[in-house]
Amino acid sequence: MSVPRYWREIPYRxxxxxxxxxLCNYVNYPPRSKCLxxxxxxxxxxxxxxxxxxLSFSIIRNPPIGFDKKTPYVIGLVELEDGTRLxxxxxxxxxxxxxxxxxxxxxxxxxxxxGDSGIIQYGVKFRPKNM
Amino acid sequence: xxxxxVAVISYGMTKVDKHWNKSLRxxxxxxxxxxxxxxxxxxxxxxxxxxxxxxxxxxxxNIGAIVADELGLTPITAYRVExxxxxxxxxxxxxxxxxxxxxYNVVMVGGVEKLTDNIGKMTSFSLGKAAxxxxxxxxxxTFASLNAxxxxxxxxxxxxxxxxxxxxxxxxHKNGAKNPYAQLPFEINREIALNSEYIxxxxxxxxxxxxGDGAAVIILCSLEEASxxxxxxxxxxxxxxxxxxxxxxxxxxxxxxxxxVTAANNAYKMAKVTPKDxxxxxxxxxxxxxxxxxxxxxxxxxRGKFDKFLYEGAFEPGGIVAINPSGGLKSRGxxxxxxxxxxxxxxxxxxxxxxxxxxxxNAEIGLTHNMGGVGSSVYxxxxxxxK
Ligand SMILES: [Zn+2]
Numbered sequence: 001m002s003v004p005r006y007w008r009e010i011p012y013r014x015x016x017x018x019x020x021x022x023l024c025n026y027v028n029y030p031p032r033s034k035c036l037x038x039x040x041x042x043x044x045x046x047x048x049x050x051x052x053x054x055l056s057f058s059i060i061r062n063p064p065i066g067f068d069k070k071t072p073y074v075i076g077l078v079e080l081e082d083g084t085r086l087x088x089x090x091x092x093x094x095x096x097x098x099x100x101x102x103x104x105x106x107x108x109x110x111x112x113x114x115g116d117s118g119i120i121q122y123g124v125k126f127r128p129k130n131m
Numbered sequence: 132x133x134x135x136x137v138a139v140i141s142y143g144m145t146k147v148d149k150h151w152n153k154s155l156r157x158x159x160x161x162x163x164x165x166x167x168x169x170x171x172x173x174x175x176x177x178x179x180x181x182x183x184x185x186x187x188x189x190x191x192x193n194i195g196a197i198v199a200d201e202l203g204l205t206p207i208t209a210y211r212v213e214x215x216x217x218x219x220x221x222x223x224x225x226x227x228x229x230x231x232x233x234x235y236n237v238v239m240v241g242g243v244e245k246l247t248d249n250i251g252k253m254t255s256f257s258l259g260k261a262a263x264x265x266x267x268x269x270x271x272x273t274f275a276s277l278n279a280x281x282x283x284x285x286x287x288x289x290x291x292x293x294x295x296x297x298x299x300x301x302x303x304h305k306n307g308a309k310n311p312y313a314q315l316p317f318e319i320n321r322e323i324a325l326n327s328e329y330i331x332x333x334x335x336x337x338x339x340x341x342x343g344d345g346a347a348v349i350i351l352c353s354l355e356e357a358s359x360x361x362x363x364x365x366x367x368x369x370x371x372x373x374x375x376x377x378x379x380x381x382x383x384x385x386x387x388x389x390x391x392v393t394a395a396n397n398a399y400k401m402a403k404v405t406p407k408d409x410x411x412x413x414x415x416x417x418x419x420x421x422x423x424x425x426x427x428x429x430x431x432x433x434r435g436k437f438d439k440f441l442y443e444g445a446f447e448p449g450g451i452v453a454i455n456p457s458g459g460l461k462s463r464g465x466x467x468x469x470x471x472x473x474x475x476x477x478x479x480x481x482x483x484x485x486x487x488x489x490x491x492x493n494a495e496i497g498l499t500h501n502m503g504g505v506g507s508s509v510y511x512x513x514x515x516x517x518k
Contacts, residue, residue, distance in 0.1 A: 009265060013265075013266075013269070029381075030265065030266050030378065030381075036376065036381065055280075055284060055385070056280040056281070056283045056284040056287070056385070057280070057283060058275075058276040058277075058279035058280055058283060058331045058332055058333075058334070059329070059331065059332040060271060060272075060273060060276055060331055061329050061330070061331070061332075062255070062273065062275075062330060062331070063271065063273070064252075064255060064256055064259060064268070064271065064273055065252055065253075065256050066271075067271040070271075073271060075270065075271065075272045075273075075276045075277075075279075075280070075331075076280075077280045077284075077379070077380060077385070085380040085381070086266070086380045087263075087266060087267045087270055087272055087277075087280075087378065087379070087380050088270055089270050089271060100283065100284070100287045111269065111270060111271070112271065121269070123269065123270070125270075
């Protein structure tokens with residue numbers, strides 16, 4: 001991944017910045033030019049909550065390029081405390097302990113690296129709460 | 132507004148397979164000649180071709196020029212449309228619009244995909260691009276795993292037994308075993324499906340469409356002129372496309388793919404029919420969970436009750452609607468950018484009574500349902516037998 005591409009996503013992917021609609025309060029994440037719910041273009045900056053619950057998960061055994069070293073790993077769909085949802089990795093867990101509905105919290109981790117000379121990509125993962 | 136009614140006057144396909152000895156252009160050529168040779172001297176004005184992966188896997192863009200060149204049809208206009216696995220359906224909507232509007236009289240709509248010209252990892256990587264690169268793939272999600280999230284949630288909410296998904300795959304293989312164009316023309320049983328290897332839990336190998344190459348072509352013209360070219364043709368009486376957020380996390384309801392609901396409702400309305408009027412449908416079952424949700428979204432079964440309807444025989448010949456007599460993506464195969472055109476060719480074949488062992492008796496109205504991404508680009512068409 002190119003450095004500019006990685007760099008420009010930092011506010012959204014690492015600080016989890018979203019755009020909250022000033023008209024209808026819907027949290028647009030990823031941020032959009034117009035609100036998904038009402039079409040408004042008036043937003044305020046908003047940081048997503050750090051905790052949520054697991055709506056669904058899947059275990060990756062055939063990883064894509066760049067993720068070969070860590071299999072098996074878990075992809076989760078998390079609903080945060082304010083109702084915003086995101087796709088993420090679930091980490092620090094035995095795959096047999098995974099349960100839909102379980103509470104999870106945000107941690108900062110390495111996601112992948114682009115081979116010998118590529119950039120190391122960081123981002124947010126989620127782990128079981130109160131670990 | 133529809134200015135002119137549109138007919139499908141011909142169709143052609145290659146078998147879906149790992150065609151090691153055939154190229155992108157030769158596959159398209161084979162399907163196109165099959166279609167051209169069925170009708171009397173059609174003067175083709177344009178080619179619209181669906182394709183997803185050629186830039187990644189065959190180092191080739193500008194697919195329209197390639198296929199016009201292959202067929203000796205230059206200088207007519209020819210270009211690719213891309214909507215991931217929905218590229219074929221998108222090509223059909225474009226071709227329909229060109230004929231309906233009167234811009235062109237005879238349009239070839241095709242789809243071609245060559246997935247086996249690269250290594251497996253690259254093929255998965257290319258197919259994965261149907262999902263959101265920045266907010267899904269970045270985290271190591273695969274295309275199968277995103278669908279697995281829906282399947283896990285579906286089973287959690289509706290308490291659907293895992294076996295029901297396996298049994299849908301069994302039905303698809305039973306159908307596909309009769310299809311000379313199918314990539315996997317053999318029957319399987321529940322145990323084989325349930326014990327196949329995990330791809331992304333809970334999705335196993337037999338929940339997935341296979342990787343294969345293929346090309347399909349149909350030829351469209353205005354309904355009034357159709358009898359100039361052939362004695363038997365069908366009419367496209369309804370057609371629509373719809374989109375949804377590319378990231379599945381941005382959706383309120385995980386168990387309905389809203390773009391299917393929208394595209395289907397628009398197509399039903401345009402055709403002035405209801406789901407009950409459909410005799411035969413080719414739906415987009417990339418994964419067994421995609422089939423379950425799509426059957427509900429198309430109005431063929433109640434939400435959350437796909438297993439109940441399946442076991443009542445609703446989706447078999449003679450049931451509520453015959454689903455995927457071709458074997459669907461599961462057994463016929465899924466040459467991604469061509470799949471939507473295969474569906475259109477298969478429904479045309481059914482309505483003309485030319486489907487051989489796959490034939491659904493007296494099929495009069497048929498539907499195609501083609502999807503790109505996890506329901507982010509959907510195309511539905513409805514066709515009717517003319518005579
Ligand atoms: Zn709003």
